[in-house]
Amino acid sequence: MNPVRKRRLIFVAIIVVVSSVVTALVGYALGTMGDYFYSVARVVNGEAPLNKTIRAGGCVIPGTIVNASDKLETTFVITDGVENLTVTFDGILPDLFGEGEAAVITGKVGDNGVMVASKVLAKHDETYTPKEVEDTIQGTENHSKTCEGMTYDS
Amino acid sequence: MASWQWFHRLGSPKWFYEKTTRWTQVIGVLAFAMLSVGIVWGLGFAPADLKQGNSYRIIYIHVPVAVVSMAGYYVMAIAGAVGLIWRMKLSYMVMKNAAPIGAALTFLALLTGAVWGKPTWGTYWVWDARITSMVILLFLYLGITALQEAYQNQESADKTCAILALVGMVNIPIIYKSVDWWFTLHQPATLKLTEKSSIAPEMAYPLILMIFAVYMFYAWVLLRRTRVEVLQRESKTQWVQDIVTGSSR
Numbered sequence: 001m002n003p004v005r006k007r008r009l010i011f012v013a014i015i016v017v018v019s020s021v022v023t024a025l026v027g028y029a030l031g032t033m034g035d036y037f038y039s040v041a042r043v044v045n046g047e048a049p050l051n052k053t054i055r056a057g058g059c060v061i062p063g064t065i066v067n068a069s070d071k072l073e074t075t076f077v078i079t080d081g082v083e084n085l086t087v088t089f090d091g092i093l094p095d096l097f098g099e100g101e102a103a104v105i106t107g108k109v110g111d112n113g114v115m116v117a118s119k120v121l122a123k124h125d126e127t128y129t130p131k132e133v134e135d136t137i138q139g140t141e142n143h144s145k146t147c148e149g150m151t152y153d154s
Numbered sequence: 155m156a157s158w159q160w161f162h163r164l165g166s167p168k169w170f171y172e173k174t175t176r177w178t179q180v181i182g183v184l185a186f187a188m189l190s191v192g193i194v195w196g197l198g199f200a201p202a203d204l205k206q207g208n209s210y211r212i213i214y215i216h217v218p219v220a221v222v223s224m225a226g227y228y229v230m231a232i233a234g235a236v237g238l239i240w241r242m243k244l245s246y247m248v249m250k251n252a253a254p255i256g257a258a259l260t261f262l263a264l265l266t267g268a269v270w271g272k273p274t275w276g277t278y279w280v281w282d283a284r285i286t287s288m289v290i291l292l293f294l295y296l297g298i299t300a301l302q303e304a305y306q307n308q309e310s311a312d313k314t315c316a317i318l319a320l321v322g323m324v325n326i327p328i329i330y331k332s333v334d335w336w337f338t339l340h341q342p343a344t345l346k347l348t349e350k351s352s353i354a355p356e357m358a359y360p361l362i363l364m365i366f367a368v369y370m371f372y373a374w375v376l377l378r379r380t381r382v383e384v385l386q387r388e389s390k391t392q393w394v395q396d397i398v399t400g401s402s403r
Contacts, residue, residue, distance in 0.1 A: 005239050019323070019324045023324045095276075125352075127353065
């Protein structure tokens with residue numbers, strides 16, 4: 001390669017390297033600010049502000065969903081495998097919300113440690129399985145219960 | 155310098171135009187055949203998902219266009235780099251025409267994602283890391299398209315766009331890894347190269363076919379647009395005038 005082109009190649013390499021390093025440093029400085037929601041452990045350990053609107057994400061523990069008999073309110077417990085957080089929600093839940101499914105909750109954590117949700121979104125996992133297959137392999141690799149296998153330590 | 159001769163011949167617009175006449179037709183036929191089979195297979199015959207039912211079928215559009223919108227950025231940025239280093243006009247023409255195609259694919263990925271998000275998540279839109287970085291990709295594509303028009307001088311436009319494309323390249327690994335680096339509402343990748351994919355095989359085959367089909371479609375549109383660009387930029391040369399007036403072939 002002749003010297004002129006070599007110089008231009010170095011110029012191109014510098015652009016790519018410098019822009020990558022700058023972005024990496026900015027990303028590193030921002031850290032968890034890039035997160036869409038707090039993990040349950042961070043909420044319970046007090047890293048998330050109390051009585052301010054935040055988002056928390058975790059898996060709905062099977063068997064914890066309780067519907068109030070006289071109103072729309074639902075209570076359930078979400079976990080990230082480390083800590084548990086009780087959530088109450090007075091509204092309509094998304095179709096894919098359910099036991100053993102991940103959910104992202106917008107709301108305020110009160111002084112009593114209970115999160116009062118204003119919005120609940122279902123966080124779908126990355127598995128796709130046909131119904132027929134699920135019926136036959138039930139009990140072996142049940143993907144509708146992904147909470148245990150779910151990791152939140154990225 | 156002899157070893158580089160093939161490379162410089164590749165950079166000749168005339169050589170490129172003549173060689174790609176046949177390729178473009180073949181790739182176009184392949185693209186449409188693969189798209190037809192993939193869409194009918196994916197939307198019509200692949201089994202419904204256990205939890206999402208039929209709404210998951212949007213992945214047969216969403217995933218392929220999202221994958222190619224990111225790969226297309228590398229095509230554009232590398233073409234820009236080749237243009238900067240070797241001053242290859244043809245390379246700049248590829249770069250210029252990759253931008254609007256990439257913008258269209260990115261827009262389609264965002265749109266199909268929003269349509270799928272409503273029944274699945276319960277919302278059309280959130281500002282999580284994956285979706286936000288895809289919006290940045292759309293703006294990069296649109297910015298490069300607009301920047302091309304901002305200069306009177308074609309060479310300045312090409313150089314500036316190439317530099318912008320190279321700087322924006324850092325966004326692609328961020329999009330790709332955003333679902334692993336941050337907590338996002340968007341789920342992590344389903345198709346994995348190194349480990350077992352978390353999708354049933356009978357659902358994965360049409361998806362993989364669709365990804366290749368959209369790559370083919372991308373190549374076809376890019377070739378066609380670049381060929382028109384060659385004719386425009388070389389319009390003063392004898393060989394282009396021969397083609398246009400029909401005195402050759």
